[in-house]
Amino acid sequence: MIPLFAQYPLLKERIPYVSLGEFPTPIAHLSKLGREIGADHLYLKHDGLSGSLYGGNKIRKLEFILADAIQKKAKQVLTFGFAGSNHCLATAVYAHKMKFKCISMLLAQPNAQYVRRNLLYSHFCGAELHHYKNERTMYMPALIRLFGHFLKHGKFPYIILPGGSSPIGAVGYVNAGFELKEQISRGLLPEPDQVFVPLGTMGTAVGLMVGLRAAGLKAHVVSVRVVDEKFGNKEKFIKLFRKTVELIRSIDSSFPHMKIVDDEVDIMHNFFGEQYAGFTEQGMTAVNLVAKSEGIKLDGTYTGKAMAALIDRVRNNSLRNEVILFWNTYNARDFSGTIKGVDYHLLPGGFHRYFEEDVQPIDKLH
Numbered sequence: 001m002i003p004l005f006a007q008y009p010l011l012k013e014r015i016p017y018v019s020l021g022e023f024p025t026p027i028a029h030l031s032k033l034g035r036e037i038g039a040d041h042l043y044l045k046h047d048g049l050s051g052s053l054y055g056g057n058k059i060r061k062l063e064f065i066l067a068d069a070i071q072k073k074a075k076q077v078l079t080f081g082f083a084g085s086n087h088c089l090a091t092a093v094y095a096h097k098m099k100f101k102c103i104s105m106l107l108a109q110p111n112a113q114y115v116r117r118n119l120l121y122s123h124f125c126g127a128e129l130h131h132y133k134n135e136r137t138m139y140m141p142a143l144i145r146l147f148g149h150f151l152k153h154g155k156f157p158y159i160i161l162p163g164g165s166s167p168i169g170a171v172g173y174v175n176a177g178f179e180l181k182e183q184i185s186r187g188l189l190p191e192p193d194q195v196f197v198p199l200g201t202m203g204t205a206v207g208l209m210v211g212l213r214a215a216g217l218k219a220h221v222v223s224v225r226v227v228d229e230k231f232g233n234k235e236k237f238i239k240l241f242r243k244t245v246e247l248i249r250s251i252d253s254s255f256p257h258m259k260i261v262d263d264e265v266d267i268m269h270n271f272f273g274e275q276y277a278g279f280t281e282q283g284m285t286a287v288n289l290v291a292k293s294e295g296i297k298l299d300g301t302y303t304g305k306a307m308a309a310l311i312d313r314v315r316n317n318s319l320r321n322e323v324i325l326f327w328n329t330y331n332a333r334d335f336s337g338t339i340k341g342v343d344y345h346l347l348p349g350g351f352h353r354y355f356e357e358d359v360q361p362i363d364k365l366h
């Protein structure tokens with residue numbers, strides 16, 4: 001049974017849940033990296049291994065989201081992201097497994113090798129992919145699709161918010177907080193003082209903060225913003241926190257009533273760079289350092305930037321004696337064999353540019 005349900009049996013009865021991944025995810029002690037950057041107690045929570053078909057942070061959310069879709073008898077899920085979205089890929093992979101039709105509405109983004117891989121794997125999983133230049137041009141087609149579906153089936157498709165960051169999706173990371181608590185109790189790591197996590201649509205960081213607190217852990221969550229500030233900011237963070245706690249408490253009122261104030265939300269803004277999915281020098285230096293010292297692959301869009309922030313904060317604040325946990329949100333499963341024979345010409349024309357144009361220069365090292 002998942003740790004959240006073990007603590008709150010009422011939630012087990014009343015919140016739909018489907019097991020998609022492999023939990024608990026491992027804890028790694030990053031002793032070599034820690035020595036290099038001056039952190040004596042540096043650990044990693046390996047959510048890259050959260051699923052056998054595809055890992056990363058979206059799997060925990062989808063266990064609750066797709067279960068909700070099953071309960072609502074949906075046949076089709078519709079979601080949103082940028083062209084290389086790990087969220088849309090994870091949704092395509094696990095929707096396919098659960099026999100949903102998956103439709104992804106995707107926006108243009110800077111080119112990178114992972115964009116190509118993700119698109120091919122989404123296509124392989126049977127997802128219907130649509131490409132739009134910007135949000136404005138996506139709006140009408142999305143509405144038309146929704147109402148067309150309504151006229152045909154008498155209901156809307158099941159909508160999954162960008163990044164899966166609804167309160168229901170965030171519950172996956174509330175559970176992750178309780179999972180960490182169990183691993184601490186089993187002696188796999190000391191209780192962390194600080195937990196570093198990338199901040200995108202915020203479901204991961206928010207859910208984790210709710211979960212860690214509810215589990216009675218003192219850990220301070222440091223969120224490293226890797227998206228435009230209009231998507232990731234304190235106001236939205238606090239709102240999603242409140243809604244997530246309210247959702248859980250509406251189902252089981254014995255869950256603690258928690259509030260956060262402005263000061264408790266620690267968002268690092270200086271590692272974003274120029275734009276979403278635009279890799280940075282610092283981020284890629286961190287990616288290479290972690291690959292060399294620990295053999296773990298981070299990415300340029302999310303985890304590389306978060307690790308760069310961690311390294312910076314450790315160095316500038318001499319956190320040598322603190323227990324620091326890096327929450328790895330990036331998929332670690334190799335699916336290159338699966339997509340080997342997939343021809344990009346099978347994708348809609350709007351996506352061909354990602355295969356025909358160069359990737360951003362800094363990505364060549366990958």
Ligand SMILES: *Cc1c(COP(=O)(O)O)cnc(C)c1O
Nearest residue numbers: 086163200201202203204302329
């Ligand atoms: C989506 C994603 C994130 C951001 O998580 P949010 O819950 O959207 O904040 C972080 N890392 C990776 C690798 C992701 O794919």
